[in-house]
Amino acid sequence: MRIGRPETARRKKGRDAPGKKRKDILIAWGFLLPNLAGVACFTLIPMIQVLVSSFQRAIGGKWVGLENYVTVFRNAAFETAVSNTARFTLVCIPLLVGISLALAVALQSLGPRGNPMSTGFLLPMAVPVAAVVLVWKVLFHENGLINGALAALGGTGVDWMHSGAAFWMLVISYLWKNLGYTTVLWTAGLTTIPQSVYEAAQVDGASGWQTFLHVTLPNLRGTAYTITVLSLLNSFKVFREAWLVAGDYPHESMYLMQHLYNNWFRNLDYDKISAASVMTSAVVFLLIGFLRRAWDEEE
Amino acid sequence: MKTRSKPILFLCLLGGILLICFPVWLEVTGAFSSQWELEEKLAPVFQNQPGRAEWTVLPLAPTLENLVEVLMDSPGFFTMFWNSVLICLGVLAGQLLVGVSAAWALAQFPLRGKKRVLNMYVLLMLMPFQVMMFPQYLVLRQLELLDTLWAVILPGIFSTFPVFLMYRFFRAVPRELLEAARLDGAGEVRIFWQIALPLGKPGILACMILSFLDTWNMIEQPMTYLKDKSLWPLSLFLPSIGLEDMGMGFAGALLMLIPALLLFLGCQDQLKEGIALSGGKG
Numbered sequence: 369m370r371i372g373r374p375e376t377a378r379r380k381k382g383r384d385a386p387g388k389k390r391k392d393i394l395i396a397w398g399f400l401l402p403n404l405a406g407v408a409c410f411t412l413i414p415m416i417q418v419l420v421s422s423f424q425r426a427i428g429g430k431w432v433g434l435e436n437y438v439t440v441f442r443n444a445a446f447e448t449a450v451s452n453t454a455r456f457t458l459v460c461i462p463l464l465v466g467i468s469l470a471l472a473v474a475l476q477s478l479g480p481r482g483n484p485m486s487t488g489f490l491l492p493m494a495v496p497v498a499a500v501v502l503v504w505k506v507l508f509h510e511n512g513l514i515n516g517a518l519a520a521l522g523g524t525g526v527d528w529m530h531s532g533a534a535f536w537m538l539v540i541s542y543l544w545k546n547l548g549y550t551t552v553l554w555t556a557g558l559t560t561i562p563q564s565v566y567e568a569a570q571v572d573g574a575s576g577w578q579t580f581l582h583v584t585l586p587n588l589r590g591t592a593y594t595i596t597v598l599s600l601l602n603s604f605k606v607f608r609e610a611w612l613v614a615g616d617y618p619h620e621s622m623y624l625m626q627h628l629y630n631n632w633f634r635n636l637d638y639d640k641i642s643a644a645s646v647m648t649s650a651v652v653f654l655l656i657g658f659l660r661r662a663w664d665e666e667e
Numbered sequence: 668m669k670t671r672s673k674p675i676l677f678l679c680l681l682g683g684i685l686l687i688c689f690p691v692w693l694e695v696t697g698a699f700s701s702q703w704e705l706e707e708k709l710a711p712v713f714q715n716q717p718g719r720a721e722w723t724v725l726p727l728a729p730t731l732e733n734l735v736e737v738l739m740d741s742p743g744f745f746t747m748f749w750n751s752v753l754i755c756l757g758v759l760a761g762q763l764l765v766g767v768s769a770a771w772a773l774a775q776f777p778l779r780g781k782k783r784v785l786n787m788y789v790l791l792m793l794m795p796f797q798v799m800m801f802p803q804y805l806v807l808r809q810l811e812l813l814d815t816l817w818a819v820i821l822p823g824i825f826s827t828f829p830v831f832l833m834y835r836f837f838r839a840v841p842r843e844l845l846e847a848a849r850l851d852g853a854g855e856v857r858i859f860w861q862i863a864l865p866l867g868k869p870g871i872l873a874c875m876i877l878s879f880l881d882t883w884n885m886i887e888q889p890m891t892y893l894k895d896k897s898l899w900p901l902s903l904f905l906p907s908i909g910l911e912d913m914g915m916g917f918a919g920a921l922l923m924l925i926p927a928l929l930l931f932l933g934c935q936d937q938l939k940e941g942i943a944l945s946g947g948k949g
């Protein structure tokens with residue numbers, strides 16, 4: 369080892385002649401630049417522009433400091449949208465993360481039969497929302513199929529579209545769409561736990577439940593971080609269902625940030641929209657802090 | 668005890684799958700039901716008549732009339748379908764063209780500022796569309812691309828998610844292989860063509876499937892950037908079909924579902940691999 373090292377070092381030096389190395393790096397930048405330029409043009413620079421304009425009046429560009437932000441905070445619709453979005457997230461994420469973990473563990477315990485079954489749960493991912501709008505309407509209408517099923521079971525129907533139940537319709541849509549995706553993520557995490565750890569637990573006489581609590585869960589910590597944040601960010605997409613089924617102004621209980629953005633956008637409320645964009649990015653930015661920690665832990 | 672509970676578990680999961688797939692089944696059987704049958708069954712929903720909507724496991728009188736009507740008699744549908752196809756082709760081709768090489772550069776070269784670029788890509792990939800909506804709108808307006816398909820295609824191409832995914836895949840390519848190729852005098856471009864692309868094929872494929880599903884399902888972008896209805900993709904057109912054409916609505920939806928479903932069933936393993944990769948099994 370001690371004799372080998374200087375030799376390798378010399379060989380390395382000899383191979384990477386400075387001229388060639390510089391050329392390689394140039395080629396690598398050539399590989400990267402087209403993409404980087406596009407990203408800068410279509411997202412990065414525009415976002416910086418919006419950050420600047422959030423402190424200005426949209427018409428005339430006069431500097432107004434935090435005025436736009438104050439307007440947004442005083443807006444009643446903003447308050448509704450933020451609290452709905454927060455409520456939605458706080459209800460959905462634990463539900464999704466918990467159910468999908470149980471599902472992943474169950475599927476794994478089935479052995480080779482589990483893989484084809486996970487395809488069944490993943491199916492909604494391939495189903496475009498627009499292709500099931502009609503079905504959603506048939507299912508969730510006051511006289512629709514879900515209420516029919518509830519009545520048959522002896523329950524009473526709910527007016528899904530025009531009451532607080534609208535919120536739960538969103539929750540169901542979100543779970544339906546994302547359950548399979550999240551289960552596959554958990555499964556990937558589960559397969560990275562070495563079999564030997566389980567065997568050791570078995571030798572120690574741990575029960576199935578104990579093994580899950582003390583072996584499986586601690587080993588899934590990194591995966592759990594990632595899944596939580598990815599689920600959170602996927603939760604923004606539930607707007608599609610909400611919008612397609614209920615339009616621009618749905619029942620108050622499912623009026624999300626995205627509705628607000630759209631309506632402001634259509635009404636040319638550019639002052640508000642830029643301030644709100646900046647705030648949302650800031651929130652996402654913080655979330656990503658957590659995510660990166662999870663990823664770095666693994667690397 | 669554990670073995671005895673397995674069949675029960677199996678049945679429970681099967682029940683779950685049936686429940687999950689039920690809406691898709693509704694959609695498929697709806698497409699093969701006649702307009703008359705749909706109106707009969709669904710009147711309580713769509714005409715607000717008293718009573719409850721009904722559904723049968725199979726259509727009472729299966730028919731192709733809706734599908735035929737959509738395919739033969741509605742030029743509008745074809746335009747929209749074609750728009751959707753064009754948008755997907757454009758986005759996927761663009762991602763192949765500029766995304767794959769960028770991922771390779773990030774994965775295998777000691778570029779200065781690489782870490783910062785990667786962090787930025789992750790950040791952008793996780794931003795909800797609504798944050799980008801207004802900034803992007805301004806750029807597209809400046810470039811006079813609004814109300815052209817490019818307004819949807821170009822931002823789609825430069826989505827950072829595929830780059831990130833392929834970066835993870837390329838990072839797994841063993842350095843020794845490249846060193847060996849370099850010692851043999853292969854240039855970087857040749858290494859990219861003859862090593863990176865063949866080795867990265869599964870990752871690229873997984874990534875393209877995810878991109879396709881995402882683009883095919885796109886709603887917010889065309890809704891914001893395309894005012895001209897003749898440019899709309901299917902995903903915007905379908906919801907605008909009126910209830911008097913319910914049969915056509917179901918049939919059109921089925922036709923939109925088919926490509927996504929075929930791809931999904933044909934490439935489910937690659938898809939799962941891609942998802943696992945996005946979650947950080949790395």
